[in-house]
Amino acid sequence: MTSETPDGILNVDFAGLAAGDADFGKIFSDAGGYVDFQDPKTVQQLTKSILKRHFNLKVELPNDRLCPPVPVRYEYIKWLQSLIDTTNPDICNSANPDRPIIGIDIGVGASCVYPLLGCASHPTWRFHGTEVDSKSFEYASDNISRNNLSSRIKLHKIANQNGLILPLDDLEIQIADFTMCNPPFFTSKTDMQATHLTKKRSPSAVCSGVDIEMITEGGDLGFVTRILEESRQLQTRVQWYSSMLGKLSTASRLVERLKEYGITNYAVTSLQAGNLTKRWAVAWSFGDMRPRNDVARRNILDKQLLPFPTEFKFAFEADQVTWIGKSINQVISALEVQWLWDERTNTGLCLAAENVWSRSARRKRRKLEIEDVASMTNHKEGEVKLGVTVTVSIGTNTVEVRWLKGYDAVLYESFCGMLKRSINTRRQET
Numbered sequence: 001m002t003s004e005t006p007d008g009i010l011n012v013d014f015a016g017l018a019a020g021d022a023d024f025g026k027i028f029s030d031a032g033g034y035v036d037f038q039d040p041k042t043v044q045q046l047t048k049s050i051l052k053r054h055f056n057l058k059v060e061l062p063n064d065r066l067c068p069p070v071p072v073r074y075e076y077i078k079w080l081q082s083l084i085d086t087t088n089p090d091i092c093n094s095a096n097p098d099r100p101i102i103g104i105d106i107g108v109g110a111s112c113v114y115p116l117l118g119c120a121s122h123p124t125w126r127f128h129g130t131e132v133d134s135k136s137f138e139y140a141s142d143n144i145s146r147n148n149l150s151s152r153i154k155l156h157k158i159a160n161q162n163g164l165i166l167p168l169d170d171l172e173i174q175i176a177d178f179t180m181c182n183p184p185f186f187t188s189k190t191d192m193q194a195t196h197l198t199k200k201r202s203p204s205a206v207c208s209g210v211d212i213e214m215i216t217e218g219g220d221l222g223f224v225t226r227i228l229e230e231s232r233q234l235q236t237r238v239q240w241y242s243s244m245l246g247k248l249s250t251a252s253r254l255v256e257r258l259k260e261y262g263i264t265n266y267a268v269t270s271l272q273a274g275n276l277t278k279r280w281a282v283a284w285s286f287g288d289m290r291p292r293n294d295v296a297r298r299n300i301l302d303k304q305l306l307p308f309p310t311e312f313k314f315a316f317e318a319d320q321v322t323w324i325g326k327s328i329n330q331v332i333s334a335l336e337v338q339w340l341w342d343e344r345t346n347t348g349l350c351l352a353a354e355n356v357w358s359r360s361a362r363r364k365r366r367k368l369e370i371e372d373v374a375s376m377t378n379h380k381e382g383e384v385k386l387g388v389t390v391t392v393s394i395g396t397n398t399v400e401v402r403w404l405k406g407y408d409a410v411l412y413e414s415f416c417g418m419l420k421r422s423i424n425t426r427r428q429e430t
Contacts, residue, residue, distance in 0.1 A: 011071075011273070012046075012050065012071065014028060014033075014035050015028070015033065017046075017049055017050065017053060020053055021049040021052065021053050023045055023048070023049060024045050024046060024048075024049035027041070027042050027045055040063065040067070043067050043069075044061050044063070044067045047059075047061065047067050047068060047069065047070055047111070048060075048061065050070045050071075051070060051113075051116070051117075055116070055117060055120040055121065056120065057116050057117075057120055057147055058143075058146050058147060059111055059112075059113075059116070059143045059146070059147075060139065060142065060143065060146070061110055061111055061139070062110050062135060062136075062139055064135075065109065065110040065133075065135065065136055065139070066109055066110070066111075067111070068109065068111050068113045068182075069273070069276065070113070070117075071273030071276065072271050072272065072273050072276065072277075072279055073113050073114060073117060073182075074117055074121075075271045075272075075273060076114070076180065076244055076271055076279075076281060077114065077117050077118055077121065079269050079271070079281060079295070079298065080103070080178050080180060080240070080242065080283070081122065082291070082292070082295040083178070083240050083242075083267060083283055083291050083295055083296075084099075084101060084177055084178065084239075084240070086291045086292035086295050087239065087240075087285070087287070087289035087290065087291050088289070089239075089287075089289060091289075091349070091351070091384075091387050091404055091405055092349075092404075097124070098124060099124060100124050100125075100126070101122065101124055101125045101126070101177045101178075102125075102126050102127070102128070102173075102175070102176045102177050103115070103118055103125060103126070103127045103128070103176065103177060103178050103179070103180060104127070104128045104129070104130070104166070104173070104176050104178070104179040104180070104238070105127055105128070105129040105130070105179075105180055105181070106130055106165055106166070106179060106180070106181040106183075106227070106243075107130060107131060107132070107181060107182065107183070108129035108130065108131050108136070108140045108155065109131070109136050109140065109182075110135065110136040110139035110140055110143075111139070111140070111143065112129060112139075112140035112143045112144055112153070112155075114127075114129075114180055114182075115127035115129050115144070115149075115153045116143065116144075116147060116149065116153075119149050119152050119153060120147075125152070126152045126153070126154075127152065127153045127154070128153075128154050128155075128156060128171060128173055128176070129153060129154070129155050129156065130155075130156045130157075130158050130165075130171075131155065131156075131157060131158065132157075132158045132159075132161045134157075137155065137157050140155055141155055156171050164230060165223075165226055165227055165230055166179065166227065166230045166231070166234060166238075168234060168237060168238075174237070175237050175238070176237070176238045176239070177238070177239050177240065178238065178239060178240040178241070178242060178283070179227070179238055179240070179241050179242060180242050180243070180244075181223075181224070181227065181242070181243040181244065182243075182244045183216065183220045183223035183224055183243060183244070183245075184215050184216035184219070184220065184223060219246075219250070220243070220245050220246050220247070220250050221245075221250045221253055221254065223243075224243040224245065224250075224254055224282075225254075225257065227241060227243060228241070228254070228257060228258070228261075228284075231284070231286070232261065235286045236286050236287050239285055239287055239289075240267075240283045240284070240285050241283065241284055241285070242281060242282065242283035242284075243281065243282060243283075244271065244279050244280070244281045245279065245280045245281065245282065246279065246280075247280070248270075248280055248302070250280070251268060251280040251281075251282050251305065252302070252304070252305060254282050255268065255282060255304075255305050258282075258284050263284050263285075263286070264307065264308065264407070264409065265284065265285045265286070265287065265288065265289075265290060265307070265407070266282065266283060266284040266285070266296070266307050267282070267283045267284075267291050267295060267296035267297075267298070267307065268280070268281070268282050268283075268296070268297065268298070268300050268305050268306065268307070269281050269295075269298035269299055269300065270298070270299040270300060271299075272299075288405050288406050288407050289404065289405055290310045290403045290404055290405065290406070291310065292310060292311070292402070293309055293310045293311035293402075296310060297309070308409040309403075310402060310403040310404075311400060311401070311402055311403070312400070312401040312403075312412075312413075312416040313398045313399065313400050313401075314398065314399050314420045314423075315397055315398050315399075316392075316397055316398070316399060316423075316427075317397065318397050320427075321346075321392065321394055321397075323430070324392055324399065324423065325343065325346045325392050327422075327423055327426050328341075328348065328390055328392065328399065328419070328423065329341040329343075329348065331419065331422045331423070331426075332348065332350055332390070332419070335352075335356050335357055336356045337350050337351060337352040337353075337356060338350070338351040338352075339351075345391075346391060346392035346393075346394070347389060347390070347391045347392075348389065348390045348391075349387070349388075349389050350386075350387070350388050350389075350390065350415075351384045351386070351387050351405075352384070352385060352386040352387075352411075352415070353383045353384065353385055354385055355411055355414060355415075357414070357415065357418045358414065358418075384405055384406070385406055385407075385408060385411060386403075386405065386406040386408070386411050386412060386415060387403075387404040387405030387406060388401050388402060388403055388404055388405075388412065388415060389401075389402045389404060390402075390419070399419075399420075399423070401415070401416045401419060
């Protein structure tokens with residue numbers, strides 16, 4: 001049986017799967033209760049059986065195309081779901097399960113595994129998928145029809161392998177919530193062989209992929225760089241652009257390029273199921289909705305890779321719960337911002353058009369009050385440069401300021417500093 005850990009990783013109980021699936025059960029029994037990951041037939045049946053038993057998906061796979069390991073693919077889907085859920089354009093700090101989502105899978109492969117998994121686990125998701133290889137396109141089309149998902153997954157055959165990777169206009173796609181991709185990792189056969197030789201241990205599973213699936217100019221970095229360049233033209237027509245990557249070094253170089261282009265709203269993660277091969281994923285956005293901290297900075301130890309934190313916390317004494325909630329409400333209510341405080345949940349939403357809490361802002365406000373009260377302007381509808389939620393957590397005795405919206409990390413950091421100083425000052429005065 002397959003179970004989901006708190007981190008969303010699928011752990012396969014092979015004996016349980018064999019007991020519930022006759023096709024995998026025969027292979028498992030014939031091998032004496034052993035799973036040979038170097039046997040193509042075993043690996044292919046394992047993928048088919050997991051998809052069938054745990055997602056109610058039926059697929060057929062060719063022997064000469066990539067056979068996707070389900071756990072890591074599902075981890076990628078779950079991470080994208082978290083990105084979408086925590087960057088709700090409605091400016092709230094919670095997911096909307098009824099929100100219709102459109103995803104684009106770049107290179108669906110013969111299995112069409114990402115669109116199938118996405119639709120099987122999310123009833124409001126729809127997909128566009130692209131494919132350049134004719135055989136993979138044929139199998140993917142059949143797998144979509146086999147699962148009665150033709151109304152939710154639209155497949156597009158890409159004629160020119162060297163053309164646009166995301167030709168949204170040609171595909172008649174106006175906007176999308178995310179793109180995803182499992183690009184060819186290697187620059188050449190020599191590169192592929194050298195990579196395998198330098199690994200400390202043998203690959204966790206046999207690879208049945210052909211050159212068009214495994215090799216591209218510049219490898220995975222070259223491919224995802226093309227996506228990045230196209231995204232700079234498409235901008236917010238897609239909320240989140242993303243790709244899985246084969247090496248940590250590739251993820252590092254991609255993050256460097258994002259920073260060079262001034263793209264600061266990005267997220268990074270590592271993807272691994274059990275002791276199987278580790279992958280990495282990077283996503284970036286030209287929008288100003290900020291993902292939750294544990295989503296944007298997930299399972300990555302290298303601090304240089306991490307985006308700016310979207311969470312700031314400071315502590316208070318256990319007997320100050322009521323006082324600190326009232327104090328936060330009073331401090332922010334005195335500012336020229338949109339502020340909504342819910343006393344029942346000890347949570348508030350603040351939307352600011354500019355920095356109105358710094359000393360210079362206060363001096364400017366006093367000057368306007370003296371010279372011309374009528375010239376003072378309130379928050380303009382739709383003009384939000386900073387959106388945050390402020391939550392008093394009783395269980396941990398902390399105040400959490402969650403960055404929801406905005407491009408300016410300095411503005412967010414300034415707000416957090418102001419709030420903490422104001423509360424500390426009030427505490428000292430009581």
